[in-house]
Amino acid sequence: MSRRHVLDCHRLLCPLPVIRVQDRVAQLAPGDELEAVCTDPGALNDIPAWCRLNGHQVLETREGDGEYVVVLRVGSDPA
Numbered sequence: 001m002s003r004r005h006v007l008d009c010h011r012l013l014c015p016l017p018v019i020r021v022q023d024r025v026a027q028l029a030p031g032d033e034l035e036a037v038c039t040d041p042g043a044l045n046d047i048p049a050w051c052r053l054n055g056h057q058v059l060e061t062r063e064g065d066g067e068y069v070v071v072l073r074v075g076s077d078p079a
Contacts, residue, residue: 002031002073009038010067017043018050021072025056030076033059038068047072 007024009017017038024034036047041063047070048058055075062069 002029002033004033004035007034007036009036009040009043011039013040014042014046018046021047021070022050022054025054025072025074028074030074032074033071034074035069035071038070039066041068043068043070 005024005028007020009020012020017036017040021034021036028034036043038047044061044063048061050056051058051072057073057075058070059073060069060071
């Protein structure tokens, strides 16, 4: 059964949001979902690029109220 997790990346600047996502994904099971909530607008590009390189699926990106959110599904070979 997959689970949804939320990762707070407020006030972190590049490359820290991607590093925090990578560290958290390493602890999750394939199929789990991770919602990274960031204040760095670069996260909307950086996290999806990292996902493509590492076999994870981006489910959603959105922005609003000074937050940038990336929701991903952990692939079968977590980084």
